[in-house]
């Protein structure tokens with residue numbers, strides 16, 4: 001017998017927390033595979049994957065694998081059309097774990113937040129580009145009505161009445177103080193200066209890596225996170241990106257190589273994120289080490305990569 005249908009969410013290539021959410025809350029996750037040269041969810045994907053059980057579309061501002069932003073406004077427009085044609089009113093949650101602390105400062109013309117009516121909730125990670133030194137995550141709802149009243153517990157506790165919305169009870173408050181300290185200390189001006197510097201460094205690094213000739217930039221640092229993502233240009237190099245990862249690791253750099261999510265697993269990429277503390281000087285040192293690693297690997301080809309040019313780790 002078929003199980004009664006359950007709620008589903010429609011997403012692009014999401015961070016692992018969404019799979020965890022789907023499993024724990026018994027929600028079906030419909031992760032739209034990447035088609036052609038896509039790096040994220042596209043408006044034209046939505047009609048095929050949304051139905052009357054879709055409780056939301058997740059748009060990611062700063063996709064984990066590449067750093068790009070999914071087009072929230074265009075996705076919302078397509079959902080408007082779907083509502084017009086099929087009567088399905090599907091809200092958007094924006095996973096702005098990284099982009100939530102970037103876009104408001106250096107991409108101020110980008111419309112991705114509650115300016116779009118369909119966006120009902122947003123999460124952002126304080127410990128990423130929020131610059132908080134302790135782990136802290138934020139979620140905000142567009143209106144009070146978007147957080148169902150029955151999820152809020154009004155706790156009459158030791159003489160005080162306290163509304164709580166959480167899975168566990170006591171939590172430390174230090175991380176919130178650490179985050180608020182940054183808000184007050186840096187202000188909009190400080191965050192803007194820091195994120196703009198990171199973004200400049202990422203774009204500079206992207207340009208330099210592209211000029212080496214052996215990389216094809218997948219994301220060059222423009223329009224999304226202060227980051228770059230790239231693959232080896234097609235053809236024979238005598239080494240893979242996995243070999244390059246290993247080689248720069250000897251100089252203390254941890255740059256992972258990994259396949260793009262389905263359906264683009266044949267494309268192996270590396271990603272470099274620039275966050276506060278990675279100065280232009282440090283990026284220059286990284287570039288020098290990458291250059292040295294490539295020179296070494298070119299002079300000393302890795303046998304495995306020649307025998308199996310298409311080889312990649314599953």
Ligand SMILES: *Cc1c(COP(=O)(O)O)cnc(C)c1O
Nearest residue numbers: 015017062064095097098125137
């Ligand atoms: C890091 C990240 C998360 C998880 O956030 P945490 O604050 O680390 O729990 C979710 N989504 C995206 C896109 C992320 O980059």
